[in-house]
Amino acid sequence: MIDLNKEMDREGFVVGAPGLFEVADQGIESQFCASYTCGNYSHRGLTYGPFVEHHTQTFTAFAECPECGWADEL
């Protein structure tokens, strides 16, 4: 099981989005995640996980399985 938050924290990322990131975009991605299927056990309905690295304003987002922790970068 992957601890996505811990993995990202090691690389300097925290949960969130840069200030300029459109909230509407996150809503759309969040909806996509809800229809995604987990790569491990085919669970349906993944959680949208946005991460930001504040020093470089680097943004990345994952679809994460709430049941087994499987995650895929969007």
Ligand SMILES: [Zn+2]
């Ligand atoms: Zn899963």
